[in-house]
Amino acid sequence: MEVPILKQGQVLIATFQAALSDADLKHLRIGLVEQVVKFRSRGVIVDVTAMDVMDSFASRTLREIAQMIRLRGAETVIVGIQPEVAFAMVQLGLKLEGVATALDLEEGLEYLHEKFKETN
């Protein structure tokens, strides 16, 4: 499944779809980092608004994506986690530790721009 990745200045925005297979997630892991390299992005927003379930594999993949992107000197923010999904995740112990999160795209962009100012 193709995940749309948009470029907004120094930020890449990847919108995850509802039913991503494990294979899709694995492709995305490498794919997103390749895009960060190609466009010299400083930040990535992963929008999971459409995901109504988050299992341990997806959660781990998101952490790994954030770690890999940080190695390229860029920052990742996960946005759009739904209340029900957040609730289910913490009950399963999937905390997305070490990964920045924000309510939605707008908040995510604001967070990244603050971060960019810090490192300028």
Added chain:
Amino acid sequence: MAKRQNNPQDAGRATPREAELVRSEAPSELLRELVAHLRQNRTQLREEWVSRISETRLLTAMTKEEIFAEATSVYDSYVEALETETFEALQAYARNLSERIIPRGVETHEVVGIVLLLRDVLARSLFAKYQTDFKKLNRILDAYEPAANRIANTVAVGFVQERERVIRQQQEAIRELSTPVLQVRERLLILPIIGVIDPQRARQLTEQLLRGIRTNRAKVVVIDITGVAAMDATVANHLVQTVEASRLLGATVIVTGLSPEIAQTLVTIGVDLGKMNTVGDLQGGIEQAERLLGYKVGPLAEAR
């Protein structure tokens, strides 16, 4: 009326004429005879029932006119259930009746009581009618009793189910009332918790808070538990989960008002307090929240 059937099994037992009489009264025919009797004597049986009701001092919350009106409906539904041998209509009526009388303070024992009284009144009238034919009385009762028991059961269960539904509704309302999520500044929510938190309330709290964060686009939430005396490890864990889930929605949580007992519980269960942002009291919590949000609050005289 008599059906002429030759059943070889009965040949030795009764005279052919008696055997015919037995087979001629199939259960459904007996029921029809019974129902006819109940319809014919409707007025006097109903009146007898109503006077037994006031004798035994049931339904004291209702007026005589109300009792009479309901008694009429119950009697007719009763007879109809006997006639059709279906109980859905009776079930629906029982729930409808319960919905009306529960707010009036009618108790379960009263409803069960009056239905059993009706059962007795009707049974006695059958005894009176068939007193000269014991065998027939037995057959009539064979038809009447299972149906009457089913009716009593249906009405009682309908009443109890309606009561349980009302109680659940009230519990839900109380729970909602007791956990308001309040916006005190742009992007700042306060969740004051008072009283006892059981796991169910804790869960409801979390759901309300998460929805509130999304609706109000909150960046900081202050959960104040000054009004909570104690919490067990399960609920304490739930509090931690609430903090974590809120973070997933991009909100920071500050917990204020922890009593010494609760502080002890949190330390005992090994909560990573580095992850939990706590401040002594609500005032301090709000002040810190404002700082996080970039507000500066002070008396006007100091404003430069």
